[in-house]
Structure formats: structure tokens, C-alpha cells
Amino acid sequence: MPGVLSRSAAWRALAAAAREGGPSVAELLDQDPQRFERYSLALDDLLVDLSRHPLTEPVWRQLLALADERDLAGRIEALFTGEPVNASEGRPALHTALRRPPGEALTVGGEDVAAAVHRELERLEALVEALRAGRWRGYDGRPIRHIVHIGIGGSECGMTLGCEALAAEGGGGPAVHIVSGVDGRELAEAWRRIDPAAAVFVVASKSFTTQETLTNARTAWAWLAEAAGREVPEQFVGVSADEAAMARFGIPEGQRLRIGEWVGGRYSLPSAMGLPVAAAIGTAAFRELLRGMHDMDRHFRTAPWAENLPAVLGLLGVWQISARGVGSHVVLPYHPGLRRLPAYLQQLDMESLGKSVTQDGTPVATPTGAACWGEVGGNAQHSFFQWLHQGTGRALAELIVPLDEAACPAAHRGLTLANALGQAQALAHGHTPAAGEPAAAHRAYPGSRPVTLILFRRLDPYSLGRLIALHEHRVFVQASLWGINPFDQWGVELGKQAAKALIPAARGEGPPPAEADAATRGALAWARRWQG
Template sequence: MTSLANSPAWKDFCGAVKTSEIGAHALRILDAAGLSVDLSTQRHSADVETAGKQLLKAQGFESARTQLFNGSPINWTENRAAWHTALRATEPPVAVAELIKHERERMLSFVDQANAKNQYRNVVHLGIGGSDWGPRLVVESLTGLTGRRTMRFASNVDAHAITAALDGLDPHDTLIIIASKSFTTTESLANAACATDWLRAGGVKRPLDQFVAITANVKAARDYGIDNDHIFQFWDWVGGRYSLWSSIGLPIALGLGADVFAALLAGAAEMDEHFLTAPIESNVPVQMALSGVANRSVLGYASFALCPYDARLKHLIPWLQQLEMESLGKSTTRDGDTLDVPSSPAVWGMPGTDSQHTFFQWLHQDNIGAPVDFILCATPDHRYNRHHRLLVANCLAQRAALWQGKSYERALEEVQRTEKDPVKASILAQHRVHPGGRPSTLIVMPRLDAKSLGALLALYEHKVFTQGVIWGINPFDQWGVEFGKQLAGDIERRLDALGSDPEVSPYDPSTAYWVKKLAGS
């Protein structure tokens, strides 16, 4: 049995992390692809740096990174490549260059024709998970850059989502995009059926003429009735949650422009180059990954919070939740053994400063708390300078408070200014003590534009990949998701029994009860 916990490299890393200085230490800011990443309040020392390099070596990081970029089957449970880096490379690898360039040219030609004809003032994108969060994040984060079309997204199978997305639009000037890698996704196809009915009810005689499919299953899209010219392909070597860079990015090009999509790819490609070539000690995704592993597996933090201090980045949180938790939410290593150290923190968060009035109390004074990734734009895209100063001040203050904390002596001194009773003052001071020493990372973007956003997303992709290598797990499959889908399909068939007594013995008593209770609903 392969044991990470008992490996010499892991023991050295744990020891170095636990004995590293936890007070304020030297400034540690790394730069990559235009982003500045401040790791000054993460555990670090010369010993941590040395041990981190040895851990990466022991876990085969260099080889795994090479496999990622050269298209080897790094997704070993499905025997597939995970070649999303090829999609944004300036010169894609020869083996897939023609495929990538051809499909991108088709997609951009479709956008150019739609623009030239002034078609599709409205676009409704139907996808879920990786087919939704990426394009939704980019479109809604960068909408202020342009506004050629009204862009709406519907992912949830709850019909309130699709009806809200269609509400108030002109059926004759609306394009429906079905984004599904397999073209069997229940939610997307159910919503597409609603959209078809809506178009037909609005007087559109040939609804499927206003549909586009983005899929790896071209035949299924054709069988659905979508014209070949409206089908855009990506491939099984593109993971769903890494598919933003493929034809899944069509709504970005339609809503924001082809130049914005190109800049997004360029920012990601620049981060790819940094990840591939920068030395370990200055490699930002690698250093963020090592800090993440230290926080989760050594220091015991079960979660981390993502707090972008830019309201436009609200969808970055669910995007990263999927990337981190679907990629790393596993406990089986490559050889089939159970991983013997904690992995995959839960990811949660909210944009600042709303987050400060929601959960920062817990971050500051809970017994354990959680690390925080702060994200800040140096330059805003509005003219309200005081608002931006307030935003920056709050971001930096919260981060400083989490690290510095507040001692009992300092709290007592504050309380004694107004409370003269020494017993009461002592009690009240205890309530104002902040433990401090809580790790965080600050990522500063020059401004929120397509290039910086592309670099940011690729940064997190490579951080997650590196953590997967260290933990020895496959970050590119999602068997837990697939199991839930299988059960849902079976339960739906039983619910369709329309009042008869469906056979529900395979289920636990509670599930069986509700299947019977809700059958025919």
C-alpha cells in the first residue's frame, strides 16, 4: 500500500510547515501573467521551500506537468488527456492544432455573420456545471465592456430558471444555445424543450433554426435536429469544467466580442507559460498549491473562503467551488488505495464587502476559522474614487486583522477607556480577543479585463492540478457526480409510474417513502 502520510518527503514537509514562523515575516509577493500574488501571510520558511520541492519531486510533479501539456492520458481513470491548455496556446500542439483552429474559425465566423446581419439581440445559454459556470462568469464579470446582446443563462432543471431566462425576450430574435458535452444532460435538454415550446408559441415556425449546439457528441446534436452549421464541437480530451476555452466560449464571443474571447485565451496562455517554465520557488500556481496543501493536510483547515473585492466577480465563487471540489473531492489514489491525509477543502465565499457583514465574524473569532483568498483590482472601471478607496481599505484591513489578531492586553486597554470596573473590563476584553495568525492569499489584478481574468482562471486551474499531483488523486474525473445522475434517472422512471405502486425496494426507507408519495407528480 502506498502511503503519503508515511513517506519521508511528506513527513519533512509537515515538520517544516509546523515549525515555520507564524508571526509576521518577510514580504513574499510573486508575479505571473500580470497578476501579483501576496503569500506573505501563508506559512513559509527556507525549510518549507526545500521540503515543498522535495515533496513535488517525490510525487512526480515534473512528469505529471509534462503529461498535462503534451496530451498524455493524465486523466487515468478514463484514459483521456486533459488538454485544455492546447485550446489557448498561441500555437496549439501539432496533434490537435488543425482541430482547434478549424472549430474556432467556424465559431468566430458564426459570430461575424450574426453581427453582420444584426441577428440575435438575445442569447439564452442552456448548460450546467462546466458548460455554464465558465461562460456565465466571464460574460457577467465583463459585461460592462460592451453590450451588443442581452445574454441570459439557465442551468437548473427547476423550470423557474428557464422561464425567468426567457421572460420578456422576443422569440423571433433569440438564439438558444444547448451546451452539453455528452448531449444527454438532463437539465439542459429539459430546458431546451421548454425553449422550443416558447419559440413555437411565439410564432417561430422552425424553432430549431434558432438553436446552436456545443458538444462532443455531434451525432446526437444532429439527431436532435440542429443543423450542421449550428453545431460546434469540442472533444473528449476537454474536461467539462475546463471547457470554457473551447467552443463553450461561444456566448462570450457573441456577448462581448471575439476580441474579448481572444484576450481571455491570451491571459490564460501567459499563465500556462509561467506554470510550465517558472522555477518552483517563484511559480505562483505551485506555491499557492503548496500553501493549500499545508493549510488542509497539515494545519487541518477544512475549508477556505474566496472573497473577491469586486462585485462583478460574484460568479467566480461557484466556478471555483466546482473546479476545486469536483476535481479534488476524492480520497482514492492512483493505485486504488485510500488517501491517508486530509484533502479537498470545502470552498465557499462571497464578494467583499458584503462578506464582512455575513461571515467574517466567524473567520476572525471561531476557534479554527479558515484561510481566505482575497482578490482585488488595482484600478476600477468606474469614476467613484472614494468607493474604490473604501473597497481597498476594507480588503487590506480584513486581511491584516486576520493575521495580526488582537491580544487580551490590547483588548483590555481598549475596554478600560470606558469601563472602570476591573472585573467587568476583564470579562469584556475577553470578547474582543482575536486569535490572529490566520493564513490568507491576496491576488491583485491590474484591472478586471479579459486578459487578467483569463490569467486568474488558469492560475486556479494549475493550482488545483498541482494539489491533485501532491495528493496522488485524479483531478479530471467525477465519479460521484455520475453515480448521482444514475440514481436520479432511475428514480425519475419510478416517479413516472403515475400513481401505481412502483417497486422501490432498492432504496432506503426514506427515499422509498418519498418516491411512492410523489409518484405521478
């Protein structure tokens, strides 16, 4: 692994250029009629337009040089060949193996990981086909028509995104209800919508120890047993890396789906975790999702830097965050099916890049990561776009637009694209009021807001898989340049441990733990007055 980023010659040149400033984005666009062609990359129907970033040819050359100085090619090969790139946990990150086509072997530690993945995928597909064909029946003989997926974090976010984004693909599939919150309200809402005799509960937890998931699962087990007059293990499926834990819970052997320890939750959609998505859209469509991911994997591994979409996005992200002071990555999908995409990328970005030490444990020398958030673009235009256009924060806006409008009424066609392009243009160019214009200071837009525009033909399983993999690899590039580990998440654990110790006091079953501070004790005392 190369030394710290700040010692790279290319990085020092990039940082110096950022300090010196340069032409505005509007000036760059006005000066170069070929700027769109110069700073846009394409892969089939997928366009990534970077022309609204303040890129110049010297900056572009230094960004590409930075990839070589930081040995990005070596890091990519280490990822794909199963080296222990997750250094703090001493294991590989093999999520790309989850979407390798049959026949592409990958041997790691003496095991053909790809073959094991395909065996589990076949088991997943057998369960899905039984569900969709009506052969899986509940305790009174009626076919299963509902899936209640119980998971949280990486075991929930990708499943919700997949089911919402691909809802149009799901003819004939069971209805999917996703439960994550620990307070029981989501579970009660799911019960209101389902018939217990026609529902399967999927308990999804890599460790099978997640407090929220197991609490909900035990409550669901008891609810179903009460409805049936007996325990009904045949209406439960488990997805975990710990088969013994699934067995202890009571999941039947044929309904225990396994995932590898080497896949993080935020990368688990193409694994057996994706059961609810596969059930909703069908196995052929699920295979298309995997194919889209694999095609982006192959592009990332083989394309030269200047044409490599994830590499260029990662290089650009590091430059914007660490050299130009951008603190936010705002995700703006212009399609209602991608409503959950900002939250999905929020976990991917912030869990992966929210690190303050390098792989060897030394403090980082530059800012890493950014706050990742967003909303469906059309809605956001009427809320926080005010902050994007005229606020003092520095944000990178990513506008994502599927182009196919076949499902839209004729009067609505073209409006989404026009809005996205109009906002991109306004963010880039800004506006200077005319002399004497009323309230001129309030009507001024500074412009030069960096914008990434992503266009593709239509939202379908293939394009969704490709888009997800694009961002997975973009995050990996950023982590590689900063020298941090994107595959651990130790920061998630501390708050969980504190919460576990507070459960008895929060339930009124005992005093606060000794380590609870005065503020926590005060809040507990106040809560007891009003909990009822």
C-alpha cells in the first residue's frame, strides 16, 4: 500500500491547483464547446457527465496520474482475487463473487468461492420458484402470498431499494413487507396486511445476533404460533453466515440460506439476502440484476483510467472532498422507484468512508468521506434545492435520470429530463441579477456548484445492478486513494453496546448501569414519568 495521500506528487499538484482557484464552471463551459464530449464517459446506454465539475486538462491529467501513484490497479486486483483487503478483520471482501456467472471460478483459501455462491443461488431460486408457483403452503394448506422480511441496516436497505425500484417487474410474485424497527410498530402494521396462514417470515442477519432483528423474529414466531395453534417453523426462512444459530432459533434445515463471512451487509443484495427481491421480481429478473453488477465489475477491472467510470468518479470524489472542501454528496434520483437510493448510498458511503485512520492505524492526513443524503429530485427541487443553489455549504450534486417514459402519460413526458437538466445548468452557471433589479442581492446565485449527471435508458434489473456496482466500486476507489478500509464498521458497535446495557433501565426493570452518565440518568428519569 502506498504511503499517505498527502505525500503523492500528483496529489500535491491537485491540492495546489485547488488552493489557487481557477475559472468558474460557467466560464469553462462557455470557453470550450467540446467540454461535454471531453468530460463525459459512457458505457453502452449509461452516461456519466462530469462537464459541470471545474475540471481542466492539468487537473484531469493529475487525477489519472494519482490512480497510478496510489497503485489503484493493484488494489483492484487484490479485491477481485480474494486478498484480505479488509485488513482490520483479516479477510477478503468477495461481494463481486456473488455475481460471477457460472463457470468463472474463484478459489480463495483452497475453496472455490464462486461454486459455493452458485450452489446457494440455486437453493434461493428453488425457494423462490416454490413461492411464485404457489407450491409453498401455509399451516392450513393455502399458498403463501406474503413475505415479511425482517432485517435492519444492510439486511434491509438493499432489499427495500430492490423491491421498490423493480416493482413493475414483479408480476405474479408475493407481496413483500419489510420490517426493521425494533419498537414493533412496523411488525404490527405488517400483521394488519397479511393472513398468517399465507405468510413466510424471512429472518435476515449475517451474525444472527442482531438485537432488532431477533426481537422482531421472536415476536413474529409467537404471533404465528398463536394464530396456528402450534409452532410453525415451516413458515420461517433464515439468511445468515451462522447456520448453527439459525438451527437453534428453529429454522428448518432446508430453509436456512447461507452467506459468507466475507460479504458485508451493505454489499449483500446479490446474495441470499436478496430473497425478497428475487421473490418479488422472479429468478430470471434477479439474474439480470446480477448480470448488470457483473458487467460493471468487469468494466471496472479492465477499462483504462480515462474511460473507467467508477475510477473516475472515485478520483473526482477524493479531489472534491479532500482538496476542494466539499462536505456533502447529495443524491438526486429523478424517478420515484429510486426513492430509497439516497438511503442505500448513504449507508454505502458513510459506513465505508467514515474512517479517521488508515489501513495501518495511523491518522489520516486529509478529510475522508462526506455526508451522503438526498431525495427524489422533483421533490427536492421544492425543498432543499434552495440550500444547494444559494446556501453557504459545499455539496456535490449527483442527478440520476432514467430516460424511458413509456409508462408516463403523454402530457408528462419530457418534464423530468427538462427539470434535471435545468437544475444542473442552474447549479453550474448561477445567475447575476441585472443592475437595479429589485432585491438583487437575494436573487443572486453564485453557481459553480459541482454536478455529476448520470443518464441511462430505463430502470430495470440490469440497470439497477449496474448502478449499484458503479457506486460500490466508486467507494472502493475513494478508500484506496485515502488508504482507509471501506469494509469494516467498528464505529457501528459502540452505540449498540451502550444501548444493550441500558435496556433494563429503559424498561423500568432496574437502575441505570454504573457507566451511565448524568445526562443519560436524567433522560431515563424523565422518560419514566411519561412512559405510562
